[in-house]
Amino acid sequence: MARRKIPEILTEEEQKQIMSIFNVRYFNSIRNRTIITLFLASGLRLSELINLRWKEINLMTGQLKVLEGKGSKDRILWISDSVVEELRMWKEKQSEKLGICDLVFTTNSKNKLDDRNVRRMVYKYSKRAGISKNVSPHTFRHTFASDLLRSTKNIRLVQKALGHEDLSTTMIYTHIVDEEFEEALKNLRG
Template sequence: MARPKKLPTIINEAEIQALTAQANSRYVTGHRNRVMMQLMLSIGLRLAEVVNLRWDDIDFLSEVLMIREGKGMKDRTLFIKDNNWRGVDDKTALQEWKERQAEELGELPEYVFTTMSANSSGNQLNDRYVQAMIRRYSKRAGINKKISPHTLRHTFATRLYKHTKDIAVVQKALGHSDLSTTMVYVHLVSSDVEKALSNVKDEK
């Protein structure tokens, strides 16, 4: 199978920690941004899915998050179970954000991630805001890569494939209709292995 000419950019564990550390949860917008990035990294949400996510789409009892009419007008079910393989607790993170958002706004808005400024609190976030926020955090974190919201989704998919070694699982989690679209993550993992082997050879 031919390797794609250009593999997507991903970030490693140290870069993930540095990036998410830029969102200071002491501040309400930092708290919101940290949870947003966590969901992109831990369940692979697209940018549009993040900004369109509604509280009605999340069932905390069954630990399920529904993406309704995602890309290709397809629904998909994602899980936010506690203490999962990703080493993060999406369920608790969302519950804590829900409580703080409702407290700050005086009521629970329709959307999970909203504006929190004094003049426009509770409005749906703009795509461009999230893109600019991730670029800003990336620069502050000293990450010398071109980072976007989709970088976090690519990173999730690569980590999931490394964990499961099952490309069909990755395809389902991402909501890809065509398996060939998902195969790029096999190439990414293979590329990582090649680099690691090359480093071992260089050290000898």
Template sequence: MPKRKIPVVLTEEEQERLLEQPNPRYITGERNYVMLKLMLCTGLRLAEAVNLKWQDINLTSGKITVREGKGGKDRNLWIGKENLELIRNWKEKQTEKAGESLDYVFTSMSKGTVGNKINRRYVQDMVKRYAEKAGIDKNISPHTLRHTFATDLYRETGKIRLVQKALGHADLSTTMIYTHIVDDEMEEALKNFRNGKVTG
């Protein structure tokens, strides 16, 4: 069986630098920031993020229902207070700009197209552009944010089944790739740990 390629993930510092790129003075910058933050905090696929509707987010509990993700199964995710506040603020701004409550969470905000579902290609280009501006020397795509979420969740919990559920993977073997990332990091850390520092 061929060894699966280890996915590219962002360090904590790179995530912070990426999130510093959208300009909050512009409504599109605010939308992009919320979108990046949500993808990093929930592991949404690009298609799931652009298809996300307001009716799928409980603005009280922070529960997000991902409708028929890959494999046709709905799954539930949750966001914490800080991100919930961000989402609520974004809904207010979006509604104010559009002059009405919209269906989709992430929409075009340009004149004449306000309310249209955001374009997938735009999101791909946006992530690449911000990564370059942030000086991140890695091949970044929206899927990198999902890989980063999964790796960080596994690092924090150590529970691969929980990561599988959050990602909506039908098969655990697909999720196991994230244990390899952490194993490789541990190997590197232990090889360098007290290297030549302790003498017998």
């Protein structure tokens, strides 16, 4: 079996860098910051994010329903209070500017976001943040998965959060933790 390429992830410092560059006086900047926040907090795929509807997020409990994810599978996620609060603020801004919207993230004319434009936005902000890696929406998914595995040490939880049917698909994230393990051991006695 060919070994799968280890995915690129953002360090904690790089995550802070990208989140710090948004000028939240501007509508699109608030939307884009909320998009990246949700990517990092949920591990959503790009298609799942651009199709996400307000009725699928419970802003009281933090429950987020992913309907018709990859392979037409549904799954349920939970997001933290701080992410819920950011989504609440975004919804308020979106309603003020555009009126009631069905989709969580839209263009300024209430249309569904184009995946190419979201990719371009992610790339642009990561470069502006001084991140030299080639960052894409999927990088945020990999980062979420790695952070979740690092904090829970439970590959099954990561599998469930990502909506992977086969555990072997999720096992790629153990390599990231293995690399950190190797680095820690090598530096133990400096």
